Amino acid sequence: MTILIGKDTKLVVQGLTGREGSFHAKRNQDYGTDLVAGVTPGKGGGDVSDTPVFDTVERAVSETGANTALVFVPPRFAADAILEAHDAGIEVIIAVTEGVPALDMARAVAHVRSSSNGVHLIGPNCPGVISPGVANIGIIPGEICSEGPVGLVSRSGTLTYQIVHELTQKGVGQSTCVGIGGDPIPGSNFIDILGLFEDDQDTELVVMVGEIGGDAEERAAEWSKANMTKPIVAYIAGLTAPEGKRMGHAGAIVSGSKGTAKAKIEALEGAGIRVGRNPTEVAEIVAEIKG
Amino acid sequence: MDLFEYQGKELLRKFEVPVPEGRVATTPDEARTAAEGLGGKVVVKAQVQVGGRGKAGGIKLASSPEEAFSAAERILGMDIKGHVVKRVLIERAGAIESEYYLSFLLDRSERDVLGMMSAKGGIDIEEVAETDPDAIARVHIPPLLGISDFHARELVFGAGIDAAARKEAIAIIPTLYRAFIESDASLIEINPLVLMDTGRVVALDAKVTLDDSADYRHPYYSELRSAHEVPEQERLAKEKGLNFIKLQGDVGIIGNGAGLVMSTLDVVKAAGGNSANFLDVGGGAGAELLSNALEVITSDKAVKSVLVNIFGGITRCDLVAEGIIDAFGRLDMKVPVVVRLDGTNAEQGRKMLADAPHDLLIAEETMLGAAEKAVALAHQEAA
Numbered sequence: 001m002t003i004l005i006g007k008d009t010k011l012v013v014q015g016l017t018g019r020e021g022s023f024h025a026k027r028n029q030d031y032g033t034d035l036v037a038g039v040t041p042g043k044g045g046g047d048v049s050d051t052p053v054f055d056t057v058e059r060a061v062s063e064t065g066a067n068t069a070l071v072f073v074p075p076r077f078a079a080d081a082i083l084e085a086h087d088a089g090i091e092v093i094i095a096v097t098e099g100v101p102a103l104d105m106a107r108a109v110a111h112v113r114s115s116s117n118g119v120h121l122i123g124p125n126c127p128g129v130i131s132p133g134v135a136n137i138g139i140i141p142g143e144i145c146s147e148g149p150v151g152l153v154s155r156s157g158t159l160t161y162q163i164v165h166e167l168t169q170k171g172v173g174q175s176t177c178v179g180i181g182g183d184p185i186p187g188s189n190f191i192d193i194l195g196l197f198e199d200d201q202d203t204e205l206v207v208m209v210g211e212i213g214g215d216a217e218e219r220a221a222e223w224s225k226a227n228m229t230k231p232i233v234a235y236i237a238g239l240t241a242p243e244g245k246r247m248g249h250a251g252a253i254v255s256g257s258k259g260t261a262k263a264k265i266e267a268l269e270g271a272g273i274r275v276g277r278n279p280t281e282v283a284e285i286v287a288e289i290k291g
Numbered sequence: 292m293d294l295f296e297y298q299g300k301e302l303l304r305k306f307e308v309p310v311p312e313g314r315v316a317t318t319p320d321e322a323r324t325a326a327e328g329l330g331g332k333v334v335v336k337a338q339v340q341v342g343g344r345g346k347a348g349g350i351k352l353a354s355s356p357e358e359a360f361s362a363a364e365r366i367l368g369m370d371i372k373g374h375v376v377k378r379v380l381i382e383r384a385g386a387i388e389s390e391y392y393l394s395f396l397l398d399r400s401e402r403d404v405l406g407m408m409s410a411k412g413g414i415d416i417e418e419v420a421e422t423d424p425d426a427i428a429r430v431h432i433p434p435l436l437g438i439s440d441f442h443a444r445e446l447v448f449g450a451g452i453d454a455a456a457r458k459e460a461i462a463i464i465p466t467l468y469r470a471f472i473e474s475d476a477s478l479i480e481i482n483p484l485v486l487m488d489t490g491r492v493v494a495l496d497a498k499v500t501l502d503d504s505a506d507y508r509h510p511y512y513s514e515l516r517s518a519h520e521v522p523e524q525e526r527l528a529k530e531k532g533l534n535f536i537k538l539q540g541d542v543g544i545i546g547n548g549a550g551l552v553m554s555t556l557d558v559v560k561a562a563g564g565n566s567a568n569f570l571d572v573g574g575g576a577g578a579e580l581l582s583n584a585l586e587v588i589t590s591d592k593a594v595k596s597v598l599v600n601i602f603g604g605i606t607r608c609d610l611v612a613e614g615i616i617d618a619f620g621r622l623d624m625k626v627p628v629v630v631r632l633d634g635t636n637a638e639q640g641r642k643m644l645a646d647a648p649h650d651l652l653i654a655e656e657t658m659l660g661a662a663e664k665a666v667a668l669a670h671q672e673a674a
Binding site: 020024027075076096098099100101102103106107109110111113114127139140141144154155156157158159160161162165182184185186189209211212214215216219235237238239240241242277278279280 | 400508546547548558569573634
């Protein structure tokens, strides 16, 4: 078993006819993902390498049974694409698009979370989700992953690849790797994904990759104390990052945290979570726990 | 994008949030003229994109145009936390009865917009949050419904705002929220919001941060941005589509993705080196962008070695290699460039680099190995 995506996943790619969309959809398909449709308004009836293209997600769903959407449309259309996928009955929406206005996302996320049917939105500005050996949706390079018992959730894209790569090289495979993205308003946060891993029988341990800013890591640390039985190994990027100029103080009041790597590492370690000092050390700790 | 106070207030004025009458001056003479125009007592305020200017002496009262002249003379050119003051805002000063705090911001955890208000304004609000958290009223605004009047009442009554200021404060809150939403802000902080002896409630300060991702639907963003000081190298980098921040070390850094670049800085530090910059080429970087990145970094004389750390996802390593090879052909490269490629099309990229050998082009297999190599080379160059 995996989380979010698996062998029953039927993928529709919104923005399939674009350059990046077609490149990565092809890679996802080559990995073994069941790519059933693409959506580009005005290009319905056509195809991309034999994958049928529809004008609307609603049509793609009714014709192909798509249940998972990959959003690859430009930033100004991304929130709309997410809403369209949701209202067409898609169950898992993965938005790769970078640069979506935060208030667009606040509305889209509120809509998706208000529905009672448990739709998962991952992203935006995320690398996607991969269940090694089963399905790959997004831009994570499949060849660096391997099958195994480690779940991974990360706010960063490329840093995810680095750590997955290190795990694989140490012979530690992954159940599912989820890039939740680093945007201010994420569709899913650490806690959402940690909860799914906790309930996943094939995940034995979770790697959590965070970075400076906000307090998502601190909250996840606090939450995991009461809700996680599986061990977590964490990494936080930005220990030596220069302190950014910050104008207002409101952010710090909300979170009660400085958002620094140091504060996050302290919160995580305070919750009994081991934190690697670099990606290689994370993989070493995981390998050690796995014995 | 962080706005200057005067820009923030112009934006608020547009949405009819009451702000004091004021003028911007870039010279002491202009400050005197502005004070003459306003008449009476004025306050002269340094315009910098950083907090703490009051403590640094960047705000002065002046009871005559001559005093405004000399205040501006002292403030202009002042260095406040690394920000040199180029402009002052001259505002009419009035008698203040009470100072409050009011803000709207994106709440990352709750994934909505949070409004906060306190009767303890005009002072360090972070300290209030620590010593007297109950003094700050908070209300979450549902993104799909927007603000209702009761939200404003909850803030005003919750914060215990003086009865004399209630009516106007309750009216200002939805207006401020509208300004927040319609200008795509991620933060609007008014500290202090004041009750004047005239009974009016006015935003005496404004810290506004706008969402750069919403640039495309706000043509005035670029005009606001044009007033902002950006170091030359950062400006050049930005023009070329690179996310670049100058740092103090001698190892130039190029990476893809903010997380990986931050991690690279950490690893360079752990290897005993110091990074000369943060440079994120972003996702899907092409050959030209990589070549430009190398140009920007090596234009800095402090750079003794360069570390290119790429893990390709949406970025293709073959295009990265093409960019590096292009830069070596185009630029008079004087410092060693250590390259580590993994991920999408990495094999192809590594082969391209191997087929274009150069004394100063060094390929490394791992991130840690590449960092150690780049640090060692920088030390060697510096010696």
